[in-house]
Amino acid sequence: MSSARFSKLEVDIEIRAPAERFFEVHTRKTYMLSNTSPDKVVSCELLEGDWGKEGSVISWNYVIDGNARVGKELLEAVDIERNSVTYRVIDGYLLQYYKSFKRSCEATPKGKGEEEGTRVHWTLEYEKLHDKVPEPHPKLQFILDLVKDFDAHPSSQEHL
Numbered sequence: 001m002s003s004a005r006f007s008k009l010e011v012d013i014e015i016r017a018p019a020e021r022f023f024e025v026h027t028r029k030t031y032m033l034s035n036t037s038p039d040k041v042v043s044c045e046l047l048e049g050d051w052g053k054e055g056s057v058i059s060w061n062y063v064i065d066g067n068a069r070v071g072k073e074l075l076e077a078v079d080i081e082r083n084s085v086t087y088r089v090i091d092g093y094l095l096q097y098y099k100s101f102k103r104s105c106e107a108t109p110k111g112k113g114e115e116e117g118t119r120v121h122w123t124l125e126y127e128k129l130h131d132k133v134p135e136p137h138p139k140l141q142f143i144l145d146l147v148k149d150f151d152a153h154p155s156s157q158e159h160l
Contacts, residue, residue: 005099005128009140012121013147017156019107019118023083025150026105027075028052036156037149039063040142047072054078057090064142069093076102083107094139099127101136103143120147 015022025032028051034041042061049056056075063069071092078085084106094101102125110117124140150156 005131007126007128007135009124009135010122011140011144012119013144014117014119015147015151016117017151019083019109021156022107022118022120022150023085027078027085030058032155033146033150036153037146040146040149042068049075052078065138094136097129097133098136099129101126
């Protein structure tokens with residue numbers, strides 16, 4: 001009997017950067033990730049549409065677990081009020097293992113009385129091609145490492 005192949009991984013991470021700045025870099029200035037994580041993101045290019053606009057397509061060249069990877073993502077949803085964005089993988093190595101793969105994040109400013117900063121909630125939603133496909137923990141760790149690199153970079157503290 002087959003087990004469910006639809007799965008979800010979620011994680012929260014706290015950063016010092018303002019929520020709006022984090023959101024900006026993950027929508028309208030995604031190309032900056034090659035500056036904040038040059039050892040992980042080789043390039044990030046806009047193939048179709050406009051940066052930060054739903055329907056745009058981005059090509060990624062990156063290194064995960066020491067392996068060079070290429071992928072394309074479609075920007076599916078942007079919610080400026082909630083500082084949230086969703087990308088869907090449309091080409092690349094992840095589709096060798098997953099029938100579908102989405103990544104979403106929502107950046108929320110910390111409440112008053114707390115240290116300045118942001119809580120970022122990441123969600124990976126995916127459908128495995130078969131039951132033996134592993135959970136995408138390396139991809140999740142890669143994303144968290146990008147967030148940490150961004151937060152440590154001086155540009156993360158710039159206000160809009």
